[in-house]
Amino acid sequence: MAAAALTLLFLVFYPLFWLFYGSFAYGEGSFPRALLTEFWQLPGLSRALLNTLDLLLGAVPLAFLLALPLVFIVTRTDTPLKWLIEIAAILPFITPPLIGSVGWALLAAPRTGLINVLGRELGARGPLLNIYSMSGLIFVMALYVSPYVYLTVQAVMQRMDASLEEASLISGASVAKTIRNVVLPLSLPAILSAGILVVTRILEEFAIPGVLGAPSGIYTITTYIYYQAISYVPPRYEVAALLASLLMGTTAILLVLQSHILGGGRIFTTVSGKGHAPRILRLGRWRYLTLAYALIYIGATVALPYMVLFYAAFVSQWGAPPVPSNFTLANFVSTFDPTLSARSGLVNSLILAVSGATMATLLTLIISYMITSGTSWWRSGLDFVSAIPLAMPGPVIAVAMLWAYQGEPFALYGTLWILLVAYVTHYLPYGVRTITSSFRQISADFARAAAVCGAGRAAGFRDILFPLVQPGVLAGWMLMFISMIRELSSSIFLFVPGTETTAVTMLEMWQEARFSGVAVLSLTLITISVLVVILVRALAGAVHLSGPR
């Protein structure tokens, strides 16, 4: 137990120390002055920060604009096929942003994008859409963060006691006034918190600006750190450290803000689980309009990108008409050619995801047990420390790792180990969240009853607590596996030739315009994730049979 706690402290604080050390190393001793003068003069930096701001200003409102109607449709209307909409609305959530942006690039790249190819054939002179632009970036980003808005706000709307609204209507308020005076204030904490979540997501996103922005020189803070600091020759590690610290500080502030908004249980006290279901609006003929909206959303986020990925993976030649004779498995064979990095990349990703998820699960299992059963001061301490990586997006973790594990005594750079350590550190909070909530659902009396029966700490854990948290542990493992197998935002900083991961190979192939290979790898990743989900479900089902809760 003490070993687990020490491991946690080391994993979090050692790289953090180096990150701050690296930040102060900037300007070789003339730290504060150099920061104020030279640093901001770095070519392209202010442009990249402005781009990031533009992206936020565009994508955050657009994400709300896309998601809120969907929330309304699902919770308050009689639109047909609602079950389908509900499932489809969270699909982009499951799709890695790398795959989504690749899908959209295949659709709307100015020359080769299928939409533009089709447009040319129909007689359009210029490209119809250009995804390699700020508006393209904003559009794809908004599509992929909108599920966060949807999920957060939908949960509140679903639980909102309809009698609160009815009370307002009965008191004589109009529908508009009821929305303004009752519905909005009640859902405001959820909306604000969703907004903050979306901002942090956009700030830390690497794949979308990497795929869509970087080719045309549009850098955001994360891609700037990569292209202009780390893979700059010679690498500017101090610049990377400073920018990573800046990103981390911003994320930390946002997260603290969010927990304040959600804190005090306001959201849960005003919106009780009791009461009756909200009224369903009968839309009449208009319900086909709402259905159409939902279908367009699903098309843009899921259907179109996936269709083009299937097409790209199986078609013999890019641009050929989608008829059976043009489909082949040759792309799979050539992509997984033993001499190419895609094959070893997939093996690396599998090794990393299986061992990383397993190690992180074991570590978080012990940490979660300590958080939920230890004495109070060390309980809250561990809880806090294990949440710190939440404020460290992938690029921040990676830059910290580069500082911490490049030299002695822990020279891990150049091996798979550094990726493993980065993954475990990055996804620790996910595991801790999932598993502590499993522990918290278990009444303390269960452990006490075991102790009274004569079971020591170890026996009680083995016989009673572990079987009860097992479903949560499996879910945590699954969550971490799926996150790790698709990991890009820190891997891209940490790989060397030979330790590529699948996502890294995809980005490399993308830059070499090997679209079919990227599509093949995308489908492979999705298939593996789905298989793992099915496998874990089956396992959890077996657990349930042997002991229903």
Add this chain to the structure above:
Amino acid sequence: MPSVRVDGLRKRFGEVVAVDDISIEFRDGEMTSVLGPSGCGKTTTLNLIAGFIDPDRGSIHFGERLIADPARGIVPSNKRDIGMVFQSYALWPHLRVADNVGYGLKMRKVPRFERAAAVRRALQRVRLEDCAERFPHELSGGQQQRVALARAIAYAPQILLFDEPLSNLDAKLREEMRIEIKEIHREIGITSVYVTHDQAEAMSLSDRIVVMGEGRILQVGSPRELYEEPADVRVARFLGRTNLFEACLVGKDAALARVRVEGLDAPLPCRAPADVTQGTCGSLSVRPEAVLVRPAGGAEPGLRGRVCAAIYLGSVWQLYVALDGGKTIEVQQTAQRVWSLGDAVSVAFDPQRCFFIARPQQPRSLS
């Protein structure tokens, strides 16, 4: 069977002193209830005996064996050889009934065959031998409660602890279980500590009752002693109903004492504790059934009053009588005549069932 001895036990949670220097012996083979309103420290006391929390000061002995003393060491729960029935039952949901009941035996490394026999015996005792292969969630609340009891007695522990075990059951089931627990305790005779806030439960189940209030022990005694000779007004109020009068002791002889009650001319005869001396002030406790009410105008002496509420309860009348002095008292009368609102009455107290409670001079320590 060992007794459970608690000496000078104290436990604080932050600013709150949950258990404040209590000393008591739970005698061997007896069922002792710890009774009190919520927040009186009874559950903390039980948790200290079970070992879920450690005392700040004081000691716990099971027989001659030291169990807990911050200065000399603490035996963990799993080494105390206790059985416990929880308010939440705490049946492990992933284990079958037989495995729940057999867990304590498994921990004691009892061979499989003997274990199965012991599990069967325990389940027979609670009349659930047919449910051995079921999961807890397949049982009713009452059945779950009985499994919890079977689990606690299956390995024949030295001490049995009950934490409000019946509070989640409905009234009828509660009464049945009360009888069943009493029956089982008579058969196996384990030293038992039973925590409850239900005075009827405490009185019907236990050989002795410990009444607690604000972290201290207010009184220890048999149900009858506590009801008839409460040592503290809180005990009198908590066990049954009573009418309390401010009173001072003015005379005493072998059989009865006399107290002067404010607002009344003549002293009232009553019983009083042996150690109370003349001049002591405190309260006179008059149980509702110790009051005799007659229509006014009779020859017998009595206090005058008027019926201000009359509730017919079948076997008895519950009357509220406003005395001429201004005080309203509660009265219970067997239902031989009809009472109605406003009736002028004459009230007399049965001296044998009136008890004088001295006001405590300083925090008393009882053992």
